[in-house]
Amino acid sequence: MNIIQKYEVNRQQKHGFRFASKFMAIIAMGAVGTMTLSVAYAQETDSRIVGKAPSDGTITVHSDTGITRHGTANSKGRYSLSQLRPGTYVVSLEKDGKTLASQPGVPLFVGRASEVDFACDNDQCTASIGH
Template sequence: MNINKKYAVNRQQKHGIRFASKLMSTIAMGALGAMTFSAAHAQATDSRIFGKAPTDGATITAHSDTGFNRHGTVNSKGRYTLSELRPGTYVVSLEKDGKTLASLSGVPLFVSSASEVDFACDNDQCTASLAR
């Protein structure tokens, strides 16, 4: 009779160990899923500003209302992109040789979206426009 009691205890212990093992596995998979969701969600919060501008050594600068700044250069095709911007309201400026040639304020950026700001220069006068 002692043998049967010992067998029953061992069987309960084995069942408890299997249950604990499955529980730990489920918790680990849930934590991994939560980390993956957080990483994907964080990547989807960036925005960008892009557009056209003169190609002669110009720099594009975006200043947010929260103090965040980003600088970029115009490529040989007259295009630029400022990526990884936080959502908010920006002032986008065209600069050359340390001087601001044109500026556009109130450029809105939302989560996972982009705004197009184009610059055009005629002689010494430059203008900026927000494409809609």
């Protein structure tokens, strides 16, 4: 084997090694990226309360830890109050400063929504925990 042939063999080996190194680096970065996304998802700590309500009312939630949030239903009569910490909540439907219906003892767990629906017939409103 002459010098030119040795040079070509050595050059091909280096090229193969570089390709394998780059390929392994790409695989490693993909694995780290996947683990990072999984860890971020696993750290979810909030939940939400959703349901049906009249669009002219205000939905208010009070937690046993002192959190209070307000929201309104959209044109289809659906509401969603998010970024709530786990705990036990009282969910109320209010209109013009008066509480029309209330549902105490609504449990919230990490990453899971609880549903509370309000139904009004004339001025009589009721609340129920949905499924």
